[in-house]
Amino acid sequence: MRLLSMLLLGVAVVLSGCASKVDYGDAQARETVTTDFGSTDLQMIAAKMVDDMLVFPPIVQMTQNRRPVLFVDRIKNKTTEHIDTESITDTIQSKLINSGKFRFVDMTVVDRVREQLDYQSESGLVDPSTAAQMGRQIGAEFMMYGNLSSIVKRDDSTKDVYYKFTLKLLNIQTGIIEWTNEKEIRKTRSKSLFGL
Amino acid sequence: MTIYRPLMALLVALLLAACSASNKAQIEVDEDGQPVTDVYSNNSLLGSRISIPDLKQKRVGDLLYVQATLENDWKFELDFQYKFKWFDADGFELAPESQPWQQVVMAGRSQNNVKGIAPNPSAVRFEIWVRE
Numbered sequence: 299m300r301l302l303s304m305l306l307l308g309v310a311v312v313l314s315g316c317a318s319k320v321d322y323g324d325a326q327a328r329e330t331v332t333t334d335f336g337s338t339d340l341q342m343i344a345a346k347m348v349d350d351m352l353v354f355p356p357i358v359q360m361t362q363n364r365r366p367v368l369f370v371d372r373i374k375n376k377t378t379e380h381i382d383t384e385s386i387t388d389t390i391q392s393k394l395i396n397s398g399k400f401r402f403v404d405m406t407v408v409d410r411v412r413e414q415l416d417y418q419s420e421s422g423l424v425d426p427s428t429a430a431q432m433g434r435q436i437g438a439e440f441m442m443y444g445n446l447s448s449i450v451k452r453d454d455s456t457k458d459v460y461y462k463f464t465l466k467l468l469n470i471q472t473g474i475i476e477w478t479n480e481k482e483i484r485k486t487r488s489k490s491l492f493g494l
Numbered sequence: 495m496t497i498y499r500p501l502m503a504l505l506v507a508l509l510l511a512a513c514s515a516s517n518k519a520q521i522e523v524d525e526d527g528q529p530v531t532d533v534y535s536n537n538s539l540l541g542s543r544i545s546i547p548d549l550k551q552k553r554v555g556d557l558l559y560v561q562a563t564l565e566n567d568w569k570f571e572l573d574f575q576y577k578f579k580w581f582d583a584d585g586f587e588l589a590p591e592s593q594p595w596q597q598v599v600m601a602g603r604s605q606n607n608v609k610g611i612a613p614n615p616s617a618v619r620f621e622i623w624v625r626e
Binding site: 325 | 610
């Protein structure tokens with residue numbers, strides 16, 4: 299009888315261990331599941347870049363009375379991981395637009411915008427007085443681009459990952475880099491004897 | 495005030511229950527543009543170990559730029575997170591989801607300056623929250 303109750307208890311413990319649960323968490327919470335590039339890294343990079351850019355004196359001066367137009371080129375992913383670098387630049391772009399200091403043109407939708415313009419001007423279906431005019435778009439003054447690189451080192455018990463994100467703002471007309479900054483991130487994973 | 499007191503007590507209780515100690519500092523600008531500084535902390539363990547001896551602010555262009563000096567009053571290393579919350583003149587929080595928790599590791603009995611820039615020009619007040 300005692301053996302049976304122990305057995306039942308054991309089964310109950312095993313079954314409860316198999317129960318899965320879905321829950322919502324804080325999207326801003328620190329994520330340290332693995333040393334791979336994660337949401338916390340993305341948020342830290344975007345926050346650092348935007349904060350630094352908005353307080354850089356020549357940028358402050360430049361945005362005092364006007365909102366310069368930028369376009370995002372791309373962030374070269376030089377790490378060995380697959381990282382959606384567009385997601386990083388999207389966050390940076392959102393923060394910069396919401397600061398009220400910059401405006402952006404989006405080069406990823408040029409073809410679709412052209413299609414729409416052609417439709418408005420050539421299809422004959424759109425009232426010409428409301429149709430968007432060709433040749434009225436604003437040219438970008440600055441290009442935003444950068445790199446994401448990593449150095450990974452490991453031995454039997456430790457894995458160390460170092461990320462470096464570099465962002466640059468280049469004046470398209472003069473070729474001058476008006477602003478640049480880096481964010482370094484170090485993540486270490488060490489195995490302990492008892493998995494603690 | 496009588497309404498706020500139980501609310502604050504509830505907030506403190508919730509924070510303690512969630513084991514995420516919080517410490518809050520805020521700075522306000524009065525009608526003459528002079529900063530009015532208040533530092534609040536609850537009784538939690540982390541709150542008792544961190545103090546904010548200095549708060550500085552200036553306008554960069556028209557954005558509020560803040561530097562807070564955090565002090566670890568404990569003799570051991572503290573590993574915690576902080577975030578800025580920004581509010582407009584009417585008390586509405588600005589871009590609440592775009593302010594990430596930032597990690598900071600402070601050696602025992604050391605000071606560290608953390609900086610924050612308002613997400614847009616309408617920010618006039620901020621709070622710093624910390625948690626483990």
